Amino acid sequence: DTPDLDAHNSNGRSLLLTPCLADTPAAQVLERAVLESRVREVEEENRQIRLQLSQSQGTAAQSPDEEKNNHTECPRSPTVQKCELIHVACVCAGHNASRDVVTLVKSVLFHRRNPLHFHFITDTVANRILSSLFQSWMVPSVQVSFYDADELKSEVSWIPNKHYSGIYGLMKLTLTKALPSDLSKVIVLDTDITFATDIAELWGIFRKFTDKQVIGLVENQSDWYLGNLWKNHKPWPALGRGFNTGVILLYLERLRRIGWEQMWRLTAERELMSMLSTSLADQDIFNAFIKQNPVLVHQLPCFWNVQLSDHTRSEQCYTEVSDLKVIHWNSPKKLRVKNKHVEFFRNLYLTFLEYDGNLLRRELFGCPSQASPDSVQLQSALEELDEDDQCYDFRRERLTVHRVHLYFLQYEYTPTEDDTDVTLVAQLSMDRLQMLEAICKHWEGPISLALYMSDAEAQQFLRYAQASEVLKNRKNVGYHIVYKEGQFYPVNLVRNVALKNANTPYVFLTDVDFLPMYGLYDYLRKSVVQLDMAHTKKALVVPAFETLRYRLSFPKSKAELLSMLDMGTLYTFRYHVWPKGHAPTNYAKWRTATTPYKVEWEPDFEPYVVVRRDCPEYDQRFVGFGWNKVSHIMELDAQEYDLMVLPNAFMIHMPHAPSFDISKFRSSSSYRNCLNTLKDEFHQDLSRKYGSAALKYLTAQRNI
Numbered sequence: 001d002t003p004d005l006d007a008h009n010s011n012g013r014s015l016l017l018t019p020c021l022a023d024t025p026a027a028q029v030l031e032r033a034v035l036e037s038r039v040r041e042v043e044e045e046n047r048q049i050r051l052q053l054s055q056s057q058g059t060a061a062q063s064p065d066e067e068k069n070n071h072t073e074c075p076r077s078p079t080v081q082k083c084e085l086i087h088v089a090c091v092c093a094g095h096n097a098s099r100d101v102v103t104l105v106k107s108v109l110f111h112r113r114n115p116l117h118f119h120f121i122t123d124t125v126a127n128r129i130l131s132s133l134f135q136s137w138m139v140p141s142v143q144v145s146f147y148d149a150d151e152l153k154s155e156v157s158w159i160p161n162k163h164y165s166g167i168y169g170l171m172k173l174t175l176t177k178a179l180p181s182d183l184s185k186v187i188v189l190d191t192d193i194t195f196a197t198d199i200a201e202l203w204g205i206f207r208k209f210t211d212k213q214v215i216g217l218v219e220n221q222s223d224w225y226l227g228n229l230w231k232n233h234k235p236w237p238a239l240g241r242g243f244n245t246g247v248i249l250l251y252l253e254r255l256r257r258i259g260w261e262q263m264w265r266l267t268a269e270r271e272l273m274s275m276l277s278t279s280l281a282d283q284d285i286f287n288a289f290i291k292q293n294p295v296l297v298h299q300l301p302c303f304w305n306v307q308l309s310d311h312t313r314s315e316q317c318y319t320e321v322s323d324l325k326v327i328h329w330n331s332p333k334k335l336r337v338k339n340k341h342v343e344f345f346r347n348l349y350l351t352f353l354e355y356d357g358n359l360l361r362r363e364l365f366g367c368p369s370q371a372s373p374d375s376v377q378l379q380s381a382l383e384e385l386d387e388d389d390q391c392y393d394f395r396r397e398r399l400t401v402h403r404v405h406l407y408f409l410q411y412e413y414t415p416t417e418d419d420t421d422v423t424l425v426a427q428l429s430m431d432r433l434q435m436l437e438a439i440c441k442h443w444e445g446p447i448s449l450a451l452y453m454s455d456a457e458a459q460q461f462l463r464y465a466q467a468s469e470v471l472k473n474r475k476n477v478g479y480h481i482v483y484k485e486g487q488f489y490p491v492n493l494v495r496n497v498a499l500k501n502a503n504t505p506y507v508f509l510t511d512v513d514f515l516p517m518y519g520l521y522d523y524l525r526k527s528v529v530q531l532d533m534a535h536t537k538k539a540l541v542v543p544a545f546e547t548l549r550y551r552l553s554f555p556k557s558k559a560e561l562l563s564m565l566d567m568g569t570l571y572t573f574r575y576h577v578w579p580k581g582h583a584p585t586n587y588a589k590w591r592t593a594t595t596p597y598k599v600e601w602e603p604d605f606e607p608y609v610v611v612r613r614d615c616p617e618y619d620q621r622f623v624g625f626g627w628n629k630v631s632h633i634m635e636l637d638a639q640e641y642d643l644m645v646l647p648n649a650f651m652i653h654m655p656h657a658p659s660f661d662i663s664k665f666r667s668s669s670s671y672r673n674c675l676n677t678l679k680d681e682f683h684q685d686l687s688r689k690y691g692s693a694a695l696k697y698l699t700a701q702r703n704i
């Protein structure tokens with residue numbers, strides 16, 4: 001192995017310098033002299049290492065460039081064992097990177113034949129998003145671990161960095177410290193990577209490393225490190241074209257042994273004296289380190305990192321499609337990069353971007369894996385179902401675990417100081433997307449939306465939102481994707497995702513095809529205080545109306561709404577098809593009311609309400625059309641919530657085509673029979689949960 005470079009140089013002096021030099025000029029001169037002396041000592045040691053290696057191999061000592069171009073391959077087989085566990089690490093921070101890394105993961109899962117362990121170094125945002133996603137994805141033979149990037153920031157925050165990735169672009173330098181001490185090797189990937197082959201092939205290259213090699217990298221395919229891109233361009237030092245760090249094989253065990261943490265720090269401190277900052281984040285420091293320690297790098301074939309930034313030599317890495325292994329979108333332009341074959345690469349990327357992630361939940365045959373407690377519980381529940389039950393499909397749907405991607409777009413929210421804030425909570429699918437802009441114009445407060453979509457539809461939604469001036473300027477809207485699976489619309493599960501991810505003390509539970517009155521957000525916040533919602537169990541009812549006109553001059557006040565009601569431009573909601581749903585609101589009383597008034601629960605009452613965020617969740621046995629909101633209001637009543645109608649609030653339902661689920665309800669007698677069965681079971685569960693007080697719901701149902 002390499003001579004002892006881990007903590008001290010040959011004279012026994014520590015190589016680790018303090019990141020911040022002293023402020024006085026005299027101290028700076030002294031510190032620089034000491035540093036330069038240490039650098040010369042380390043360089044001499046590296047020269048001796050290279051000389052020893054060349055002598056042992058029977059060759060003359062080579063220049064750094066010659067060494068880089070003439071590495072001999074170790075004859076050991078790169079074959080990976082059938083069930084060998086492959087470790088993959090990524091640094092991931094923020095909403096956008098959390099979305100990008102999913103495409104990388106899909107491409108890896110699509111081709112893989114081995115168990116995988118993903119290691120994510122994340123900020124708080126990415127941790128919340130990715131932990132929820134993987135927990136709900138439930139992919140067999142995949143383990144996931146998270147490491148707090150905040151705990152690593154102090155390791156690299158002293159390094160000035162101009163790269164757009166910010167401090168997270170330096171985090172790969174800390175992996176020997178961040179990852180478990182017993183983890184011997186890992187593949188490190190940027191989030192903008194797409195795999196076109198089995199990652200086990202790349203893992204197998206570790207077996208080709210010589211005893212001295214600790215890092216595997218592909219040569220940089222641009223001229224950046226040649227320093228000829230523009231006049232006075234001065235890049236960090238590198239061997240020839242340098243190396244790209246989008247794909248790295250890290251032999252962690254060996255890196256720790258040679259004192260990697262101290263060595264990269266020394267390299268960075270030395271170069272920052274003249275370079276002042278990094279331009280390409282960790283890549284500059286890796287390259288400066290390799291320039292001084294060329295024997296430690298194993299050069300990977302360039303098809304393991306085909307770099308699609310402008311003006312690269314990536315086309316020299318492949319002659320056939322079969323040559324492609326890994327595609328790296330390492331330009332800020334991403335899919336808009338200039339490349340002769342960019343359409344082919346873009347289509348390959350879009351394949352995984354829109355690929356149904358449910359199809360990747362496949363077992364690895366012959367590789368037994370430890371099932372998670374959640375999957376064991378799910379399997380047990382599935383085995384208890386009776387497939388001959390005419391309502392089997394409904395019961396099976398209730399047990400379906402849907403993938404959930406929280407905060408699909410950028411989200412920012414600052415809590416109010418008075419604890420009266422209200423989040424509008426709703427769910428939707430692709431056919432209601434056109435309502436979003438109007439809702440954002442009517443409601444300026446925070447919004448939590450759960451969207452039931454396929455992977456491909458989620459990408460259509462992303463493009464829609466990014467092109468909308470209204471939506472892209474609203475950062476207080478949380479968009480949570482619940483991915484499609486099964487034959488029913490799991491409406492209450494989707495509602496619960498939106499409800500659980502509201503970040504305010506109060507929530508306004510509505511549907512996306514309603515427009516709230518202008519000013520409702522401020523009015524509800526005042527009502528929360530007026531009705532002492534913090535200390536009492538109340539559900540504030542917002543009266544619902546509807547129009548049959550697609551073009552509506554929206555009323556700006558209650559007086560204007562009453563006038564439109566009298567003229568027949570507006571109606572009380574569903575009065576002509578389902579009057580029981582909202583009749584208990586008592587619209588006649590509301591016309592003249594000036595203060596909130598209490599109403600009693602009645603069968604089939606389903607108003608839209610404002611409640612505390614800790615209210616009961618929606619009952620997820622109700623899928624598709626029918627009783628999904630009725631059951632929720634019933635449980636609020638069972639928990640003794642007072643239903644209070646707000647006298648100066650209203651919302652208006654906008655017309656749209658009937659949903660697919662209501663069509664199934666109307667056309668299928670078995671659908672309606674199963675809904676009645678689910679109602680009976682819900683009543684029985686209420687009785688068990690709330691005792692004799694819940695008997696009134698069963699009695700009321702039998703009297704209908």
